[in-house]
Amino acid sequence: MTAFKSGDPTTLNRLYGRQSGHKLRAGQQELVDTLLPALSVPEEGPVTAADLFGYDRPLHFEIGFGSGEHMAFRADMLPDHGFIGCEPFLNGVVGALGHVRDKALGNVRIHMGNALEVLSRIPDGALSFVYLLHPDPWPKARHAKRRMMNKGPVEMIAAKLKPGGEFRFGTDHPVYLRWALMVMNGHPAFDWLASDPKDFLVRPGGWPETRYEAKARRKGHEVWYFRYRRRACETDES
Numbered sequence: 001m002t003a004f005k006s007g008d009p010t011t012l013n014r015l016y017g018r019q020s021g022h023k024l025r026a027g028q029q030e031l032v033d034t035l036l037p038a039l040s041v042p043e044e045g046p047v048t049a050a051d052l053f054g055y056d057r058p059l060h061f062e063i064g065f066g067s068g069e070h071m072a073f074r075a076d077m078l079p080d081h082g083f084i085g086c087e088p089f090l091n092g093v094v095g096a097l098g099h100v101r102d103k104a105l106g107n108v109r110i111h112m113g114n115a116l117e118v119l120s121r122i123p124d125g126a127l128s129f130v131y132l133l134h135p136d137p138w139p140k141a142r143h144a145k146r147r148m149m150n151k152g153p154v155e156m157i158a159a160k161l162k163p164g165g166e167f168r169f170g171t172d173h174p175v176y177l178r179w180a181l182m183v184m185n186g187h188p189a190f191d192w193l194a195s196d197p198k199d200f201l202v203r204p205g206g207w208p209e210t211r212y213e214a215k216a217r218r219k220g221h222e223v224w225y226f227r228y229r230r231r232a233c234e235t236d237e238s
C-alpha cells in the first residue's frame with residue numbers, strides 16, 4: 001500500500017512509501033493486538049515524558065525506526081530515559097515490538113504512523129535526542145520535497161530539541177549526503193560535531209548498526225554518520 005500526500009519542502013504532513021508488507025504470523029499479530037495498544041503514544045494532546053513514563057526524564061525520539069533495533073539498543077542501554085519511536089510500516093513495528101518484549105523494555109513508546117504528527121505535539125525544548133537513520137532517500141530531484149531532511153521537519157526538530165540536545169543522522173546515499181550537507185551546513189540552530197573526516201566515516205559509540213545500514217554495507221556502500229548539537233540560541237554564531 002502506498003500513501004502519498006503532496007507537499008512542498010516546508011510541509012510537515014508527509015508520509016510516503018509502503019505501510020505494510022508480508023502477512024503477519026499469528027504470534028506477530030498477537031503482538032500488534034496486545035502489546036502495541038499498551039505502548040502506543042496517545043492519539044491526541046501534548047506528548048510529554050511525565051505523561052508517557054510517569055515522571056520527567058530525558059526523552060529520545062526516533063523517526064522511521066525500521067525494525068527498531070537501534071531504538072531497542074538505546075532504550076536497553078539507558079533504562080532511565082524515555083524513547084518514542086515512530087514508524088508507519090506495520091512489519092517494522094512488529095519487529096520493534098519483538099525487541100521490546102525480548103528485552104523487557106519498559107521505556108519505549110511507539111507511534112505507528114507519521115513521526116512529524118507526534119513530534120509536533122511534543123513541547124518545544126523537551127527532547128534530548130532525535131534520530132533520523134537512513135531516511136528514505138528519494139534520490140530523484142523531482143522527489144526531493146519528500147525527503148525528511150527538509151526545511152519544515154528540520155525546523156521542527158530544532159524547536160523540539162533542548163539546548164545541548166543532539167540530532168543524529170545517518171545515510172549511505174550520496175545524493176542524500178549532499179542534500180543533507182546543504183540543508184544542515186550553516187544552519188543557525190545546529191553545530192556539527194565533527195573535527196575530522198573520521199567523525200563522519202566511523203560509526204560513533206552507542207550508535208548500533210541498523211538493519212538498513214547492514215544491508216548498505218553488504219552492498220559495499222560507504223555510510224556517513226552525523227551528530228549535530230542544538231545551539232542554545234539560534235542567532236548565537238559562536
Ligand SMILES: C[S@@+](CC[C@H](N)C(=O)[O-])C[C@H]1O[C@@H](n2cnc3c(N)ncnc32)[C@H](O)[C@@H]1O
Nearest residue numbers: 064065066087089114115133134136210211212
Ligand atoms: C530506509 S528505511 C530505514 C529504517 C531504519 N531507520 C534503518 O536504518 O534500518 C526508512 C524508514 O523511514 C520510514 N518513514 C518514512 N516516512 C516516515 C514518516 N513520515 N514518519 C516515520 N517514519 C517514516 C519508512 O517507513 C522506513 O521504514
